[in-house]
Each structure stands twice: as C-alpha cells, then as structure tokens.
Amino acid sequence: TQLLEQSPQFLSIQEGENLTVYCNSSSVFSSLQWYRQEPGEGPVLLVTVVTGGEVKKLKRLTFQFGDARKDSSLHITAAQPGDTGLYLCAGAGSGGGADGLTFGKGTHLIIQP
Amino acid sequence: GAGVSQSPRYKVTKRGQDVALRCDPISGHVSLYWYRQALGQGPEFLTYFNYEAQQDKSGLPNDRFSAERPEGSISTLTIQRTEQRDSAMYRCASSLGPFEWEAFFGQGTRLTVV
Numbered sequence: 001t002q003l004l005e006q007s008p009q010f011l012s013i014q015e016g017e018n019l020t021v022y023c024n025s026s027s028v029f030s031s032l033q034w035y036r037q038e039p040g041e042g043p044v045l046l047v048t049v050v051t052g053g054e055v056k057k058l059k060r061l062t063f064q065f066g067d068a069r070k071d072s073s074l075h076i077t078a079a080q081p082g083d084t085g086l087y088l089c090a091g092a093g094s095g096g097g098a099d100g101l102t103f104g105k106g107t108h109l110i111i112q113p
Numbered sequence: 114g115a116g117v118s119q120s121p122r123y124k125v126t127k128r129g130q131d132v133a134l135r136c137d138p139i140s141g142h143v144s145l146y147w148y149r150q151a152l153g154q155g156p157e158f159l160t161y162f163n164y165e166a167q168q169d170k171s172g173l174p175n176d177r178f179s180a181e182r183p184e185g186s187i188s189t190l191t192i193q194r195t196e197q198r199d200s201a202m203y204r205c206a207s208s209l210g211p212f213e214w215e216a217f218f219g220q221g222t223r224l225t226v227v
Binding site for chain 2: 006031033040041042043044045048086088090092100101102103104105106108
C-alpha cells in the first residue's frame with residue numbers, strides 16, 4: 001500500500017499571507033495530482049505533475065513535484081478567502097494510471113478575511 | 114450525462130440489510146474508481162475497473178463488499194449485511210483511460226446504517 005502523508009492537517013491564516021502545504025511518501029509515483037474539495041462536493045482536479053522536479057503554476061498556486069517523484073508541495077501566494085477548502089494530493093502508482101489513485105488525508109485550509 | 118452520476122444521494126438502512134450503490138460514469142470513460150470518504154478526510158481507495166474488468170479490489174474492507182461493472186459502463190457497489198461502521202460517503206470517479214490521470218468525481222452517496 002502506497003501512503004501519502006499531507007501536512008499540515010489544518011491551517012488557518014489571514015487573507016494576503018503566503019502558505020505551503022506538503023505531500024510526502026516513501027513510494028515513487030508516476031504522477032501526482034492535487035485536488036481541491038469543497039463541502040458537499042467531490043474533489044476537483046487542480047493540476048497533475050509528472051516529471052521529477054516539475055513546477056506548474058496556476059494563477060497564485062505553484063505546484064512542485066520532487067526530483068525523486070516521492071513528494072510534492074503546493075504554495076499559495078497572497079491567499080484569499082476563496083482558497084478555503086480541503087486540499088488533497090493523490091498519487092498514481094508505478095503502473096501509471098493502471099493503479100487506483102491513492103489519496104492523502106488532506107489539508108484543511110481556512111483563509112480568514 | 115455531463116458528469117459522474119451517483120444514486121441514491123442518501124441512503125439510510127438498517128443494520129443487517131444489503132445495499133446497492135450505483136455509479137454512472139462520464140460517457141466514454143474507460144476507468145472507474147470507487148472510494149469511501151470519512152468526514153474531513155481524503156478518499157480511501159476501494160476498487161477500480163478498466164472497462165468491465167476489475168483491476169484492483171485490494172481496498173475493499175472485507176468480503177461483504179463487492180463491485181461489478183458488467184458492461185463496462187455503469188457500476189454497482191454492493192454491501193451485504195451492513196454494519197454501522199459502513200456508514201460513510203461513498204464516491205465514484207471516472208477517467209478517460211488507465212493512463213489518463215484526471216479523475217472526475219460524482220457527488221457521492223451518503224450511507225447511514227442505523
């Protein structure tokens with residue numbers, strides 16, 4: 001079983017601050033995804049990273065895949081209340097998409113106005 | 114349909130009864146996943162299909178849980194002799210294919226066993 005650990009579990013910050021959340025594993029993944037989930041809804045994909053060392057930017061969000069493809073980080077610049085939600089990372093195994101996606105337990109992010 | 118559809122949205126059942134949860138994936142999506150999600154936690158993998166073939170059922174908690182996708186489209190997750198600990202949100206997701214990593218999730222079925 002491939003485990004993904006996310007940290008911190010909970011984070012509450014003021015609007016305008018920067019933050020980083022982490023996703024770590026002892027396993028190598030062929031790809032890693034970040035999802036955002038709002039209450040009552042299913043997770044929605046933000047980004048997929050595939051190559052070790054890859055950095056992707058989505059407006060104020062920056063995603064990085066570790067060189068060894070075992071970990072990833074999500075950095076949010078100038079956080080806004082609309083960023084509030086549960087952020088989940090998910091890894092696809094060495095079989096590519098042929099394995100089920102393994103999810104971390106998530107980081108609950110609250111941005112206070 | 115436009116998205117992944119799950120039914121029922123809510124199910125309350127008595128302990129010991131069997132339940133069947135349905136997932137209708139996005140048309141043309143080859144891969145279908147079942148997850149169970151506790152409140153405030155990430156989805157826990159249950160099982161996974163490519164077309165009608167069950168690729169991995171290692172996440173099913175015990176033999177009371179089973180899933181099928183006989184025609185490679187709609188899938189049913191069945192829980193026999195339900196127990197209170199089975200109460201959870203059950204989510205289905207689909208993706209274009211086994212190497213298409215974006216998974217689209219349904220809104221889930223909230224199962225409550227009383």
